[in-house]
Amino acid sequence: MHEHIKERIKTVIANLNALPSMPEVVTRIINMVNDPNVDFKLVAEEISRDQAITTNILKIANSAYFSKGKEIASVEKALVTLGMKEVKDIVVVAATKQVLDKPVIGYDLAKGELWKHNVAVAMLAKKIAIDKKKKNLADLVFTGGIIHDVGKTVLAIYVASTFKDLIQSTVDNQITFAQAEQLLLGFDHQEIGQIILKKWQFPESLQNIVRYHHDADDAPQSDIEAVAIVHVANTICQMAGIGIGGDGLYYELSGKAIEATGLDDSELQHYYGITPELLKMARQIM
Amino acid sequence: MSIELVNVGVAQLKIASSPVILRTILGSCVGICIYDRNKKMGGLAHVLLSKATNDSQPEKFAETAIPALIEQLLRQGCKRDFMTAKIAGGASMFKFASQTPLGLIGENNISMTKKILEEKKIPIVGEDTGGSVGRVIDFFLEDGRLKVKAGGHEEYYYKV
Numbered sequence: 001m002h003e004h005i006k007e008r009i010k011t012v013i014a015n016l017n018a019l020p021s022m023p024e025v026v027t028r029i030i031n032m033v034n035d036p037n038v039d040f041k042l043v044a045e046e047i048s049r050d051q052a053i054t055t056n057i058l059k060i061a062n063s064a065y066f067s068k069g070k071e072i073a074s075v076e077k078a079l080v081t082l083g084m085k086e087v088k089d090i091v092v093v094a095a096t097k098q099v100l101d102k103p104v105i106g107y108d109l110a111k112g113e114l115w116k117h118n119v120a121v122a123m124l125a126k127k128i129a130i131d132k133k134k135k136n137l138a139d140l141v142f143t144g145g146i147i148h149d150v151g152k153t154v155l156a157i158y159v160a161s162t163f164k165d166l167i168q169s170t171v172d173n174q175i176t177f178a179q180a181e182q183l184l185l186g187f188d189h190q191e192i193g194q195i196i197l198k199k200w201q202f203p204e205s206l207q208n209i210v211r212y213h214h215d216a217d218d219a220p221q222s223d224i225e226a227v228a229i230v231h232v233a234n235t236i237c238q239m240a241g242i243g244i245g246g247d248g249l250y251y252e253l254s255g256k257a258i259e260a261t262g263l264d265d266s267e268l269q270h271y272y273g274i275t276p277e278l279l280k281m282a283r284q285i286m
Numbered sequence: 287m288s289i290e291l292v293n294v295g296v297a298q299l300k301i302a303s304s305p306v307i308l309r310t311i312l313g314s315c316v317g318i319c320i321y322d323r324n325k326k327m328g329g330l331a332h333v334l335l336s337k338a339t340n341d342s343q344p345e346k347f348a349e350t351a352i353p354a355l356i357e358q359l360l361r362q363g364c365k366r367d368f369m370t371a372k373i374a375g376g377a378s379m380f381k382f383a384s385q386t387p388l389g390l391i392g393e394n395n396i397s398m399t400k401k402i403l404e405e406k407k408i409p410i411v412g413e414d415t416g417g418s419v420g421r422v423i424d425f426f427l428e429d430g431r432l433k434v435k436a437g438g439h440e441e442y443y444y445k446v
Binding site for chain 1: 295296297298311312313314315334335339343346375377378379380381382383385386387388389391392418419420436437438
């Protein structure tokens with residue numbers, strides 16, 4: 001079934017020009033952050049070369065969520081005041097908005113819904129990382145949260161033409177929506193997302209978050225904690241209906257992932273309960 | 287004349303009169319739509335959880351939001367005898383480990399909603415709950431009908 005669609009998707013992903021693009025400066029900054037010897041000045045120069053991004057970055061940096069009340073007038077100031085990792089997160093928000101802030105037809109998401117969902121997941125994932133004393137993962141899970149569903153933007157048109165069969169397949173085979181995508185379309189939105197991140201030359205840990213956010217149990221050991229945090233944050237936001245689409249809650253909440261995050265039942269319920277406050281925060285940078 | 291569409295966010299409660307349309311998007315949350323067919327007025331409460339723990343925001347919880355919704359309608363001159371309720375939402379993750387309470391939130395929201403409505407003697411005349419679908423619901427105060435859009439499929443509930 002749907003063999004012609006499978007073939008078409010293969011052609012699309014083999015053609016890098018057909019996939020969303022990312023300014024080179026973003027890739028360089030993401031990779032710079034992982035380099036302990038990186039020079040602040042070099043980063044600032046790198047960012048400032050792109051005028052459009054710089055304007056957006058300053059806008060986002062001055063949101064209450066990031067600035068915490070301080071005025072940030074330049075990229076240098078942002079780096080000094082907020083630190084490199086926060087600035088990297090801000091750059092990612094500024095750069096991915098154009099890819100994610102649009103209607104996603106096959107998943108039945110109106111303009112802004114996918115963007116809202118991804119921003120909320122990013123913020124919740126970061127909060128969980130900090131609360132659970134995994135501060136070293138905070139910026140990674142934030143970036144991963146922002147882009148975890150990027151594959152949906154490419155897969156959407158094929159989901160649109162097969163939606164009824166996909167839902168039917170989840171019910172008939174008792175599988176998740178992502179598994180139904182794999183079965184009927186040959187790829188799921190996680191795999192397509194990973195292919196996009198490879199094109200962008202984003203680090204492997206981010207690729208793993210995107211690739212395994214619904215399949216946390218299969219994530220490589222090296223990234224299991226980060227994947228698990230995004231998995232849980234994503235599930236909580238889906239349950240709260242934040243940017244929930246036609247695929248609804250046809251996914252799995254992994255017990256193993258919950259264990260990997262170290263969250264207990266009352267903590268999980270607490271995070272679900274604060275989603276309205278989370279949304280308010282998300283709106284600041286949307 | 288265009289009809290006003292009002293979005294009701296997570297943990298919000300809004301009341302309005304004909305011909306306003308109240309809209310909300312639901313996952314595990316439950317949307318409680320109460321309508322006074324005589325006054326053509328109603329309200330929608332979008333609750334996240336069944337009952338409060340140590341949170342003070344009554345709109346978040348079925349246990350406190352439903353009485354608050356009824357109270358607001360009564361204050362606007364609605365009569366309990368003319369009120370009926372429709373409820374939607376309360377979905378759960380398609381799969382989850384059975385010992386995970388997070389997986390039961392949808393179900394608990396539905397049962398608490400029913401319990402409170404029964405206590406308050408407001409009959410439920412329409413229900414679209416459970417499963418694993420996300421729902422977009424439109425509550426038309428013109429005649430109290432409820433449109434539920436879920437998984438690319440639309441359903442209307444007309445009874446008031």
